[in-house]
Amino acid sequence: MDYILIKNGLIVNAGDAFRADLLIYRGVIARIGADLEQQDATVIDAKGCYVIPGGVDAHTHLNLTAKGVKVGDGFFLGTVSAAFGGTTCVVEHPGFGPVGCSLLHQLVHYQEEARGQAVVDYGLHAVFQHVDAKVLDEMAHLAEKGVPTGKIYLTYDGRLDDREILEVLDRAHGLGLLTAFHAENDGIIRFLSDKLRAEGKFAPVYHALSRPDCCEAEAIQRILHLAEAAGNVPVYVVHLSTARGLRAIEEARQRGLTVYAEVCPQHLLLDDSCYLEPEYGGLKYIMAPPARKKEDAAALWHGLETGSIDAVATDHCSFNFADKLALGKEDFSKCPGGIPGVETRLPLIFSEGVLKGRLSLSRFVDVVSTAPAKIMGLYPRKGILAPGSDGDVVIFDPVKDKTITPAKLHHNADYSPYEGMSVKGWPVATLVRGHVVVEHDRLLAEKGWGEYVPRHLMSDTASNKETTG
């Protein structure tokens, strides 16, 4: 079918909401207006529903291996889960490659792994794991491969030191690339983790105590000072989790630095009491950074509402509880870190954000779709319902409710960190480039419908917008 006509819904973009019909022609939005008619169109009735741009999740690990364990998903099941949750484009963070490998190694490897597998569109971030003249020169090839973003870790084996970070930021600035940071102080983590374990403290709750909020605050402060020293280079902080980290970002912005901040549902909705769940249940929530205090979550919600935080991503990582238990039962530090969440992002943020009066409907669309599309160099192809944009559309039923159970989700993990939460507002249909991928709890797309999306430099977003009109 060349034409898809979505009728009777409330169109919601980041800027406004209005009642209209939406026509897609050959995968691209052709018209939005009142009472549209089109011969031979497949008609979808969106009465009583919101019609929103497909979700963009800028932080997934659908294909990660860590501590010798591979996540359950892979690109097929991971993107199926995304589609059921109303996300039509993910930007995957590859894990570290072989020691000393080229900056392009993981991009090539993940392209191969993803080919023919995905049901929603996907992009890739570069990952820095060491810095030398070759890596710095390879940065010049990222943009032409559609990769305008690279990630630096301040902890784990692939972490960079301050001098290396400055070299990358300096080069990124000249090339217009955006650098994302995992912000945790490695020395604090290793010191506290060793100390706690030497004292015989191996239970899941000590995971959080080995990574206190000062650990994130110090790392964020350092990143922001390095960005300033490199000449006010724009930076992006992934999975911001603390009130102190947020304050540091707000202060840096007041000094004139360009900083983007991402938050994940787990840091808005969980708190560190989760680590006390009986029967080693606390292992389910082992992730970095850990769940924080309720006051941190309140500060993060406030930041999301006011715009101090730009976007909501998931850091989705579908390890099984069984694996976490097998490896982490005797020692929290051996537990693979990461939790699933790509499918529950839109429903949770709508239910806990919009329905609880923390976010307006338009702000909800902004933080789950438009802002990440802009920052990640996908806009206006993704992130907005407008003529010329991809027909990535979610029909979202604001009164559909569901209690979250692992059996109702489509990720390949044996648990959900949000199990038992009752959530109102779920997608009833997800379209990717005009193709109905999910409708009424059924997967309709074939494996491989999802395409690699080359992303552009963020600085090109403004000029792209003009050509779209």
Ligand SMILES: [Zn+2]
């Ligand atoms: Zn991550």
